[in-house]
Amino acid sequence: MSTLLEVSGVSVTFDGFRAINNLSIQIGEPELRAVIGPNGAGKTTFMDIITGKTKPDEGQVIWGDKNISLLGMSESQIAREGIGRKFQKPTVFEAQTVRENLAMALRNPRGPFAVLFYKKTKEGGQRIEEIAVEVGLTDELMRPAGELSHGQKQWLEIGMLLAQDPRLLLVDEPAAGMTTQEREHTTDLLKRAAETRAVVVVEHDMEFVRRLDCKVTVLHEGSVLAEGSLDHVTADQTVIDVYLGRG
Template sequence: MSTLLEVSGVSVSFDGFKAINNLSFQIAETELRAVIGPNGAGKTTFMDIVTGKTRPNEGRVIWGEKSISLLRMSEAQIARAGIGRKFQKPTVFEDQTVRDNLLMALKKERGVLAVLLFRPSPADLARVDELAEEVGLACELDRLAGELSHGQKQWLEIGMLLAQEPRLLLVDEPAAGMTPEEREHTSALLVAAAKTRAVVVVEHDMEFVRRLDCKVTVLHEGAVLAEGSLDHVTANSDVIDVYLGR
């Protein structure tokens, strides 16, 4: 399977503190990866670098078959290239329906006139129905997003990201604040999404990571400490020392 994203020898310093220290990371075109590590390990900074929010002091970030450098691109260009990011707190349009939220997120021409004149086609409406089904909100299409539970808002935001047809989805702590049932649904949703794209999940909840049943990358002090299955990394003595506590 070909590599979709390659981060190579990347370092970032903030006021002399190395948030990312010679980090290298690769993910394939259709792969699910969990990234874990203690607070301050560099997980958020890693996502900031991939999405163009933070520029590294050194290293390379290479994207796609044409080996394009993401470091030469703006945040908007990176998003258009197919990298979607979901932050921990869901950001949905609360006074709009679920259907309208998904329609607004569809991959379309984004000019002012195009947005003002937008009228959904039958294909657009069918795609929204499909997305709602995929994220488990098919029965909620006419509800205002503000009326949804916390977990449902998270699913709606994932649906909005999927509407943009990203090739890589970065998801930050999706299980936070969810009920056990919601966590189960969310893990299934992400596993399904990774069948057609790359998905990177930053998470603290080990039970949730176990449900994902995927390769795990452990970060510590801005570098990769261990990589492999969850059982493999949690048996690693270095990981036990820095993350799990003896």
Template sequence: MKTLLELSGVTVSFDGFRAINNLSFQIGEPELRAIIGPNGAGKTTFMDIITGKTRPDEGRVVYGEKSESLLKMSESQIARSGIGRKFQKPTVFEAQTVRENLAMALSNPRGPFDVLLYRKTAKGAARIEEIAEEIGLTHELARPSGELSHGQKQWLEIGMLLAQDPRLLLVDEPAAGMTPAEREHTTDLLKRAAQTRAVVVVEHDMEFVRRLGCKVTVLHEGSMLAEGSLDHVTKNQDVIDVYLGR
């Protein structure tokens, strides 16, 4: 498995507080990885750095076969290079149908004229059907997105990211507020997505992380505290002290 993304020696301070402290991390392609850790461990800042929202004070962040530096790229360039991020709260176009939301997200040329001249193509329609099936919303394609349940909106947003065909998908607390059945479907969805790309899931719910059955990275005070299988990291005394013992 080849490395897709690598952070080395990354440090970020906000007003003298080190949110990320000499962090090194790498993920391959394809791979599924869970990131856990107490509040304030640096999980959100970690994702902000990868997507270009926050610039580190030190360190390097390289991506892809050519090991290009993400630190030299703007947020939009990073997104176009194949890095997609799903925030905790779903953001879908509620007045539009599920089909229209997916159509808007398809990885078409994005210039102002391309959007104006957007034509429905047979290939696009087939891709929408494919994604709808993958996220479990085939029967909801004609529904306004605002009528979907919380869990279904989360799946739609994941589907909108998949429509852009990212190589790296960052997903923030997908299980929050979901029913047990929705969480199970979300697990399956993320595991399937990770068969062909890198997927990083930030999550607090240990049961959800266990079901993902992947390598886990534990962050604490902006540094990596432990890494390995969930069983391995949950037996680590430092992890028990700072996170699980609470």
């Protein structure tokens, strides 16, 4: 497994509060990684830095085989490099069908004219069918996205990100608000996605993290507190004191 993303010695201060403190994390390709930690640990800021939403005060963020620095890039440039992000609340086009949502997300030329003159292609149709199978929405392709359950909207949004063929997928609290059955489907979906790319999941739900069965990074006060399997980090006394011991 080669290193896809290297965050090295990164710090960020907001109004005198150090949100990220000399943070260093490496993500491989392919890899599934869970990031956990108490509120205010820096989990969201960590994703903001990778996607270019927040610029760090110091440190490096190195990407891909050519060791490109992401720090000088805009959010759209970073997205084009192959980094996709799914926020906690699903954002889909509710009036459009599931098929139309996936079609709009397919990795096509992104200029204004390309969108205006979007043509259906055989390859595009085939890819939509493949993604629908992957996320479990084959039977819903003709339904308006607004009619889907909360869990199905989450899967559609993950499908829309997969349609862009990212090398790194950042997923924020996917289990929130899901039924038990939906959560099981979501873990299976993320595990499959991570067979061919890097997937980083920020999550509070320990049972969900256990089902992911992957390496876990624990953040606390903006830096890495512990790293390893879930059993390893949950047996760490410092992790128990600052996170798990809070009940």
